[in-house]
Amino acid sequence: MSSRFHASPPAACADCRAGRRAIYGPTLETSPEKIAGLRRGTNVFPANKLLLREGEIASLCFTIYSGWACRYRQHGDGRRQILSFLLPGDTVMMECLFYPGLKLACSVKSLTSISVCAFSVTDMVALMRASPEQEEMFSASLHRGVTATNMRLFDLGRRSALGRIAQLILELEDRLQHRDMVKGGRFHFPARQTDIADATGLTVIHVNRLLKILRTKNIIEIDRKHITIKNSAALREIAEEE
Amino acid sequence: MSSRFHASPPAACADCRAGRRAIYGPTLETSPEKIAGLRRGTNVFPANKLLLREGEIASLCFTIYSGWACRYRQHGDGRRQILSFLLPGDTVMMECLFYPGLKLACSVKSLTSISVCAFSVTDMVALMRASPEQEEMFSASLHRGVTATNMRLFDLGRRSALGRIAQLILELEDRLQHRDMVKGGRFHFPARQTDIADATGLTVIHVNRLLKILRTKNIIEIDRKHITIKNSAALREIAEEE
DNA sequence: CGCCGGGTTGAGGGATCTCAAACCCAGTGG
DNA sequence: CCACTGGGTTTGAGATCCCTCAACCCGGCG
Numbered sequence: 001m002s003s004r005f006h007a008s009p010p011a012a013c014a015d016c017r018a019g020r021r022a023i024y025g026p027t028l029e030t031s032p033e034k035i036a037g038l039r040r041g042t043n044v045f046p047a048n049k050l051l052l053r054e055g056e057i058a059s060l061c062f063t064i065y066s067g068w069a070c071r072y073r074q075h076g077d078g079r080r081q082i083l084s085f086l087l088p089g090d091t092v093m094m095e096c097l098f099y100p101g102l103k104l105a106c107s108v109k110s111l112t113s114i115s116v117c118a119f120s121v122t123d124m125v126a127l128m129r130a131s132p133e134q135e136e137m138f139s140a141s142l143h144r145g146v147t148a149t150n151m152r153l154f155d156l157g158r159r160s161a162l163g164r165i166a167q168l169i170l171e172l173e174d175r176l177q178h179r180d181m182v183k184g185g186r187f188h189f190p191a192r193q194t195d196i197a198d199a200t201g202l203t204v205i206h207v208n209r210l211l212k213i214l215r216t217k218n219i220i221e222i223d224r225k226h227i228t229i230k231n232s233a234a235l236r237e238i239a240e241e242e
Numbered sequence: 243m244s245s246r247f248h249a250s251p252p253a254a255c256a257d258c259r260a261g262r263r264a265i266y267g268p269t270l271e272t273s274p275e276k277i278a279g280l281r282r283g284t285n286v287f288p289a290n291k292l293l294l295r296e297g298e299i300a301s302l303c304f305t306i307y308s309g310w311a312c313r314y315r316q317h318g319d320g321r322r323q324i325l326s327f328l329l330p331g332d333t334v335m336m337e338c339l340f341y342p343g344l345k346l347a348c349s350v351k352s353l354t355s356i357s358v359c360a361f362s363v364t365d366m367v368a369l370m371r372a373s374p375e376q377e378e379m380f381s382a383s384l385h386r387g388v389t390a391t392n393m394r395l396f397d398l399g400r401r402s403a404l405g406r407i408a409q410l411i412l413e414l415e416d417r418l419q420h421r422d423m424v425k426g427g428r429f430h431f432p433a434r435q436t437d438i439a440d441a442t443g444l445t446v447i448h449v450n451r452l453l454k455i456l457r458t459k460n461i462i463e464i465d466r467k468h469i470t471i472k473n474s475a476a477l478r479e480i481a482e483e484e
Numbered sequence: 485c486g487c488c489g490g491g492t493t494g495a496g497g498g499a500t501c502t503c504a505a506a507c508c509c510a511g512t513g514g
Numbered sequence: 515c516c517a518c519t520g521g522g523t524t525t526g527a528g529a530t531c532c533c534t535c536a537a538c539c540c541g542g543c544g
Contacts, residue, residue: 077483079396081396081400098385105388139344140341143337146337149395150347150348152395153315154321154323157323157440157443158317158321161531194490201400202532202533203534205492208491212493402499435522435523444501447523447524450523450525451524451525
């Protein structure tokens with residue numbers, strides 16, 4: 001992966017855009033030097049790199065500065081289910097902050113090359129309890145995570161293939177919007193069709209056909225790993241009804 | 243619902259079988275009177291009763307003493323996805339102990355008539371932090387919950403209909419086994435086929451056919467809301483491979 | 485140049501759904 | 515005691531969605 005595809009975190013945490021969205025955002029606002037002090041360094045991982053394996057016990061946790069990753073479960077025979085996508089500002093394996101020392105219930109892999117900031121789990125656990133603002137931020141983040149997987153369960157169980165894809169695109173748009181990473185309905189969308197398939201429980205081939213349907217109906221446009229939502233209302237309608 | 247279908251909790255918490263499996267189990271072992279002091283009373287709810295509605299903020303949490311319930315999400319048009327089944331000893335809405343004051347991400351409904359013990363969320367939150375044993379029990383329970391929904395996501399996304407049903411039966415057997423509620427592969431299974439369908443993301447009709455397949459292959463037997471696993475190896479194989 | 489990962493397209497089959505109807509059983513009211 | 519009712523289960527027939535298998539295309543890379 002050429003390096004122009006990812007930016008590295010700034011040296012000073014105070015200047016970090018992604019950091020403000022991270023779980024330690026409240027602390028970063030008031031005393032950025034504290035975060036800088038805890039940071040164990042920055043890493044760049046190539047695309048498709050296994051960061052954490054299911055069953056491991058994590059001792060480090062990462063904040064993604066740039067790039068995409070995903071959490072997934074994999075069966076012995078190769079079947080894979082992506083549980084969620086991780087975007088800039090997300091904490092890799094936030095759950096392990098709540099039950100440090102327990103085995104991870106899923107693996108994590110980078111989809112693009114990603115740059116991250118590393119923290120020790122114990123430091124981060126302590127930080128989460130250090131102030132009421134942090135406690136609240138932490139529980140709110142966990143709550144968002146639980147809500148998201150609940151919705152994902154509904155998607156997989158009760159939505160048609162097209163509905164799932166529409167829903168996925170809308171969910172990602174929404175999350176990127178909050179990060180100010182959407183310009184006029186257009187945003188970077190580096191997931192391969194295989195990844196979309198593994199997230200939606202479908203076949204690559206079928207995903208391909210469904211994307212084509214959305215394209216020919218002029219609802220979305222895809223070029224070079226970027227997606228543009230051209231008819232948001234129609235996409236929402238599909239997500240709602242199917 | 244006639245009352246012979248459910249037993250009420252014993253007056254003394256110290257004698258409570260279900261309590262030992264509850265999240266406050268560690269405290270119950272050492273000082274049962276503390277639990278008895280916190281208990282706000284016992285309730286009996288009829289079958290099919292909505293206990294909590296999505297979006298609400300829970301102020302009470304329940305420990306199920308007898309009967310089954312389920313957590314689910316429902317769409318405007320009636321589509322429903324069951325997120326998990328709640329069995330005796332389970333805490334209804336355990337997550338809300340972690341983020342008290344936030345809106346529930348799912349609804350909860352009784353499947354049978356159930357009897358429960360009620361506690362205030364704030365009391366329970368405090369109790370969870372009162373001792374290292376309780377903290378550990380709490381985080382372990384949360385971890386189990388997260389792991390379970392991760393597995394459920396895999397089920398819905400990557401398993402065939404038959405595989406999902408086999409997996410569901412095995413999961414329930416396993417959980418009931420831990421509660422000593424399985425005798426020779428046979429256990430109470432009050433979920434209707436509609437519930438199984440909503441949990442597995444299938445149609446009632448299809449669930450019916452699949453159960454028939456399992457019955458005619460002599461893998462399970464169903465009579466009057468009880469299920470017997472007659473060929474555990476075969477069931478496991480189906481769950482693994484499909 | 486050949487190779488490889490990823491995207492695209494076609495043809496055909498199978499798993500699952502929809503619609504429709506009968507059945508069974510428990511409860512209810514006459 | 516019986517007829518009626520309603521929720522849940524069972525079965526059949528046919529349609530559809532989605533999958534499998536099999537190619538081919540394209541751009542990047544060694």
